[in-house]
Amino acid sequence: MRREIHLYPDPVLRQRSEPILKLDDEIRALADEMVETLILRVGYGLAAPQVSVTKRLIIVDVEDELYIVANPEIVKMSAEKVLGIEGCLSIPGIETEIERAKQVRVEGLTLQNEKISVDAEGLLARVFQHEVDHLNGILFIDHVGRAKRQLLLKEYEKLKDKPKTKARAKALL
Numbered sequence: 001m002r003r004e005i006h007l008y009p010d011p012v013l014r015q016r017s018e019p020i021l022k023l024d025d026e027i028r029a030l031a032d033e034m035v036e037t038l039i040l041r042v043g044y045g046l047a048a049p050q051v052s053v054t055k056r057l058i059i060v061d062v063e064d065e066l067y068i069v070a071n072p073e074i075v076k077m078s079a080e081k082v083l084g085i086e087g088c089l090s091i092p093g094i095e096t097e098i099e100r101a102k103q104v105r106v107e108g109l110t111l112q113n114e115k116i117s118v119d120a121e122g123l124l125a126r127v128f129q130h131e132v133d134h135l136n137g138i139l140f141i142d143h144v145g146r147a148k149r150q151l152l153l154k155e156y157e158k159l160k161d162k163p164k165t166k167a168r169a170k171a172l173l
Helices: 025-041 122-135 146-160
Strands: 045-047 057-062 065-077 081-086 096-101 103-109 115-121
Touching: 025 045, 025 057, 025 065, 045 122, 057 122, 065 115, 065 122, 081 122, 096 122, 103 122, 115 122
Parallel strands: none
Antiparallel strands: 045 057, 057 065, 065 103, 081 096, 103 115
């Protein structure tokens, strides 16, 4: 079952997510629904708050690698930063350049309650950082200055009023 993606400025997007204490059938069903939602919306990642669940669960789908991570934490970030274009399924139609760590190590749990550690760089590192931000109530627009953020949100408001068109190829995040 596909879930509705909540759009900015929905308050759920600003809430800090709670740790998952038990990886049960309810969490596995949520993960399945999030994967389906991500596939249908053609994105690279999705965090549980985007579908109105304030639990620490993310889905990352980059270069035919699918990661479902409960309680993800970025435990290591490279000092080297890179600029890249980001967008978000919760703020559709808006994109801007964001500086992120070039490499990260993400640790968490699989749905089988096994520890997972992923060393990521490039787009994969960017998507992990973006999705973990969601779990902390942080949006990609928070990584730009106030004036730029206001311009982006003004553009977003204009886009919300336009009729919907077919989805573009792969949404950025």
